[in-house]
Amino acid sequence: MLFNSLVFFVFLIVVFTVYWLFRNQLKLQNVIVLVSSYVFYGWWDWRFLSLIVISSLADYFIGIWLSRTEEKTKRKLLLALSILVNIGILGFFKYFNFFVDSATDLLSQFGFQANPTSLRIILPVGISFYTFQTLSYSIDIYRRQIEPTKDIIAFFAFVSFFPQLVAGPIERARNLVPQFLKKRTFDQENASDGIRQMLWGFFKKIVIADNAAVYANEIFANYGDHTGGTLLLGAVLFGFQIYGDFSGYSDIAIGTARLFGFNLMQNFAFPYFSRDIAEFWRRWHISLSTWFRDYVYIPIGGSRVSRLKQIRNVFVIFLVSGFWHGANYTFIAWGAAHALLFVPLLVFNKNRRYTQHIENRELLRNPQIILKIFLTFLLVTVAWIFFRAQTISEAFEYIIKMIQTLFESPVKKFNISAQPVFFAIILMIILEWINRKEKHGLQIKNWPVVARWSVYVFIALFIFMYGKFEQTEFIYFAF
Numbered sequence: 001m002l003f004n005s006l007v008f009f010v011f012l013i014v015v016f017t018v019y020w021l022f023r024n025q026l027k028l029q030n031v032i033v034l035v036s037s038y039v040f041y042g043w044w045d046w047r048f049l050s051l052i053v054i055s056s057l058a059d060y061f062i063g064i065w066l067s068r069t070e071e072k073t074k075r076k077l078l079l080a081l082s083i084l085v086n087i088g089i090l091g092f093f094k095y096f097n098f099f100v101d102s103a104t105d106l107l108s109q110f111g112f113q114a115n116p117t118s119l120r121i122i123l124p125v126g127i128s129f130y131t132f133q134t135l136s137y138s139i140d141i142y143r144r145q146i147e148p149t150k151d152i153i154a155f156f157a158f159v160s161f162f163p164q165l166v167a168g169p170i171e172r173a174r175n176l177v178p179q180f181l182k183k184r185t186f187d188q189e190n191a192s193d194g195i196r197q198m199l200w201g202f203f204k205k206i207v208i209a210d211n212a213a214v215y216a217n218e219i220f221a222n223y224g225d226h227t228g229g230t231l232l233l234g235a236v237l238f239g240f241q242i243y244g245d246f247s248g249y250s251d252i253a254i255g256t257a258r259l260f261g262f263n264l265m266q267n268f269a270f271p272y273f274s275r276d277i278a279e280f281w282r283r284w285h286i287s288l289s290t291w292f293r294d295y296v297y298i299p300i301g302g303s304r305v306s307r308l309k310q311i312r313n314v315f316v317i318f319l320v321s322g323f324w325h326g327a328n329y330t331f332i333a334w335g336a337a338h339a340l341l342f343v344p345l346l347v348f349n350k351n352r353r354y355t356q357h358i359e360n361r362e363l364l365r366n367p368q369i370i371l372k373i374f375l376t377f378l379l380v381t382v383a384w385i386f387f388r389a390q391t392i393s394e395a396f397e398y399i400i401k402m403i404q405t406l407f408e409s410p411v412k413k414f415n416i417s418a419q420p421v422f423f424a425i426i427l428m429i430i431l432e433w434i435n436r437k438e439k440h441g442l443q444i445k446n447w448p449v450v451a452r453w454s455v456y457v458f459i460a461l462f463i464f465m466y467g468k469f470e471q472t473e474f475i476y477f478a479f
C-alpha cells in the first residue's frame with residue numbers, strides 16, 4: 001500500500017477511528033496496530049508477511065533466551081542465530097543472484113565456464129529496514145543495554161509498525177518498544193503537527209520528487225544526446241528527487257505515527273545545508289547512519305584505533321552502507337566516493353567541525369558558509385550519479401561528458417525552465433532554511449495565524465495543481 005494513494009487515505013481514516021475508539025484498552029490498541037500493519041504490508045504481496053513473522057518470532061524468543069542465560073558461549077550462539085536468521089533472509093532475497101553472477105564473471109576471467117543457477121527472486125518491500133530493526137533488538141539485549149519484552153503482541157507491532165515498516169526510519173527498540181507498553185493519549189497539538197509534517201512530506205514526494213523524476217529520468221536515459229549543462233541539471237534534479245522522495249516518505253511516516261501517539265526519530269535534518277561531507281552524513285538517513293555507527297563502525301574499533309585503521313573503518317562503513325542500498329556495484333562505488341570525500345576530514349581532524357545548526361549571525365559574519373554549502377552539495381550531486389547510473393562505466397561516461405561539455409550549447413533542445421518543479425524546489429529550500437532548527441519544513445507554529453494558514457493552503461493547492469498522482473513508488477522501496 002502506497003502512502004500516495006487513495007487506498008491509504010481510506011485505510012488511515014478507518015484505522016485511526018477504530019484505534020482511538022479503544023483508547024483505554026492498550027492491548028487491544030496494539031492488536032489493532034499489528035493487524036493494520038499486516039494488512040498494510042500484505043496489500044502489496046501477502047506471501048511475504050511470512051518473512052516478517054519469521055524475523056519477529058526469531059528475535060522475540062532469542063531476546064528472552066538471552067535474558068535467561070549468563071553463559072558467554074550460549075549468548076554468542078544466540079546472537080549468531082539472530083544474525084543468521086535476519087542477514088540470511090536479507091542476503092537470500094536481495095543478494096543471491098548478485099553473488100552468483102559475480103562468481104560466474106570471476107570464473108570466466110580464468111577461463112572457466114560455469115552454469116549458474118539464477119532464481120527469479122522478488123525483492124520483498126522493506127526487507128532491509130525491518131530486518132535491521134529487529135536485529136538491533138537482539139544485539140542490544142546481548143549487550144545488556146535493554147531488557148527483552150515478554151509482550152509478544154507489542155513486539156510484533158514494533159517490528160511491523162506500518163508507518164515506518166517499508167522505508168524507515170529504522171527504529172531502535174529502546175525508543176519504540178516502550179511506547180507500545182504504556183498507555184497512549186490523544187494529543188491534539190502533536191497530532192496537528194503530525195498532519196502538517198505529512199502535508200510537507202506529500203509536497204516533497206508528489207510535487208518535487210515525482211516531477212523532478214520525469215526530467216532526471218529522461219536525461220540519464222539519453223545522456224549521450226545532452227551536453228554538460230543539461231547533464232549537470234539532470235544530476236541536480238536527481239539529487240532533489242531522491243531527497244524529496246525519501247525525506248518525504250520519512251515525514252509522512254513520522255507524521256502518521258504521531259496521529260497514533262507515537263514519536264519516531266528524525267531521519268533527515270536538512271542535509272543539503274551541510275558544510276562538509278561529515279555533516280551531510282549526520283543529517284542524511286540518520287537512522288541508518290547511526291545504525292551502522294553503533295553496530296558496525298564502533299565494534300570494529302571506530303575512532304579509538306590508529307589513524308590507518310580509522311581510515312579502514314571509514315571505508316568499511318561506507319562500502320557496507322553502499323551495498324545495503326542494493327545488489328549493484330554502482331552502490332558500492334557511491335559508498336566509496338563518499339569514503340574518499342570523508343577521509344581527508346578525518347585525517348585533518350575536521351570531521352566533527354560542524355555539529356550545530358547554522359546561526360543567522362554566523363552566516364553574516366562568515367559568508368564563506370554559503371560557498372561551503374554549495375561545494376558540499378556539488379560533491380554530493382556528482383556522487384549521486386553513481387547511485388543513479390545502471391553501471392559504473394555509465395556513471396563515468398556521464399561524468400566525463402558532463403565535465404568536457406559543460407560550457408557547450410545544448411545539442412538537444414530541452415526546455416524545462418518554466419516547469420513548476422523549480423519553483424517548488426526553491427520554496428522547499430526557503431521553508432527548510434527558515435525552519436532548519438525544527439523537525440520539518442512546515443513547523444511554523446510561532447508564525448502569525450494568517451501567515452501560517454496561508455502557507456498551509458498554498459502548499460495544499462500546489463499539491464493538487466502540480467502533484468503527480470500516478471501512485472509512483474518511493475525510491476527506497478527498492479532497498
